[in-house]
Amino acid sequence: MRRLAGLIVVPLLLLSTAACGSDVKDSDSAPSKNGLPAITAGAAFGEKPTLAKGEGDPPKELKVDVISEGDGAEVKDGDYIEVNYLGQAWDSDEPFDNSFDRGEPFKLTLGAGQVIKGWDEGLKGQKVGSRVELGIPPELGYGEQGQGDIKPNATLVFVVDVLKSTSVPKAAAGAEVAQDDAALPKVGVNTDGKAPKITIPKTDPPKKLVSNYILESDGEKVTAKDSVIVAYEAYLWKDAKKFDSTYDLGKTQTFPLEQLTLKGLKDGLVGKKIGSRVLLVIPPDQAFGEQEQQGIPKNSTLVFSVDILAKA
Incomplete structure (x- = not known):
């Protein structure tokens, strides 16, 4: 079966209404939680963050730290969401990608396999307006293959701002x-x-x-x-x-x-x-x-x- 992917310009990230407010307003940094790297600057929702290099052994399981919780709806599988993000390898202090510099949020359908599993699992249940930090082991990231500048078997760290969520019905009606x-x-x-x-x-x-x-x-x-x-x-x-x-x-x-x-x-x-x-x-x-x-x-x-x- 032939796919229609060639008929549309699709932004590539991780594969193959105004946002609600954040509880953090003026903080320049956020301490490490769950053993995840600390945010050393730009900790407030909406700001481009800077991440420290990971310390010690990287997590073997998915780690999720809610830096600041928004007051919007909880996102669920099937929702169409918009986020800003910065991604970095555990053993690096330089990001491999971020949407803040592009000035355009990344858009995806949650739980649809459009991104790495660590995103689908880590963002589910988060509230619109929240900033979360994700620590993603290789099996929930790019595994043994790696991707672009991401090395094989890399543990990944993301800071993600959940900007917007749209609930999508299962079928047309009328x-x-x-x-x-x-x-x-x-x-x-x-x-x-x-x-x-x-x-x-x-x-x-x-x-x-x-x-x-x-x-x-x-x-x-x-x-x-x-x-x-x-x-x-x-x-x-x-x-x-x-x-x-x-x-x-x-x-x-x-x-x-x-x-x-x-x-x-x-x-x-x-x-x-x-x-x-x-x-x-x-x-x-x-x-x-x-x-x-x-x-x-x-x-x-x-x-x-x-x-x-x-x-x-």
């Missing part, structure tokens, strides 16, 4: 819309979080973009500048062959629409309501045209069922 055009695919209306069934007719595909509600919610409309969190099934019209699915991977996908390179996918979502399920039939001239792409044959018509779950 009023069912009649599917009475026999020349178009039929899409299931289940709302249990499982993949809807798609039945593609054995006829010639339409020549123009189709963007139809299957379930129409009363949410706000998607704009071309939005980022949306979606679940989708994707098929070739010819032979009704599935080529991609978030359901098969067990995690959602975030589409910053300004960065989508698949024109028909972007155009088909703009103007639709958050919380809805949409059928998209994308003709070749708004898909990949005469170019084969990731194993998708040239001149292919694409069929999507997209649940627009939330705005990121």
Whole structure:
């Protein structure tokens, strides 16, 4: 099965509403807890921290130290969160990466395997507005392989500010819309979080973009500048062959629409309501045209069922 990763510019970090306040306001440093390195400067939520080098043997298990607790909601698996972070190896006093200098938070779906396990486990249950320090052993980090400047079997230390959390429903909802055009695919209306069934007719595909509600919610409309969190099934019209699915991977996908390179996918979502399920039939001239792409044959018509779950 071919993934659509090439259709969107995705920020890479650790793999392959305004923030709530922090209890720490003016502190320049924070002492070591749980044996984790001390924050030697910039200890307050929102400030770029400086970390001391780790002392003694690194932890064998995940260590979590709440530097300051916010008063926002607790983040849970499936939530779309925004964070700022600084990462450093245990045996170093120089960070290998941080988002503070980039001036843009890092965004992820918690518990979806988009980051190293130490992040998914260590951030779960933290409150929005909190600053936490994580000590992550190799098996919850990059293991024996390492990653970039991170050496194999490295123990990692992160300071993470939890800025924002968005709860993501498991499926679209809303009023069912009649599917009475026999020349178009039929899409299931289940709302249990499982993949809807798609039945593609054995006829010639339409020549123009189709963007139809299957379930129409009363949410706000998607704009071309939005980022949306979606679940989708994707098929070739010819032979009704599935080529991609978030359901098969067990995690959602975030589409910053300004960065989508698949024109028909972007155009088909703009103007639709958050919380809805949409059928998209994308003709070749708004898909990949005469170019084969990731194993998708040239001149292919694409069929999507997209649940627009939330705005990121």
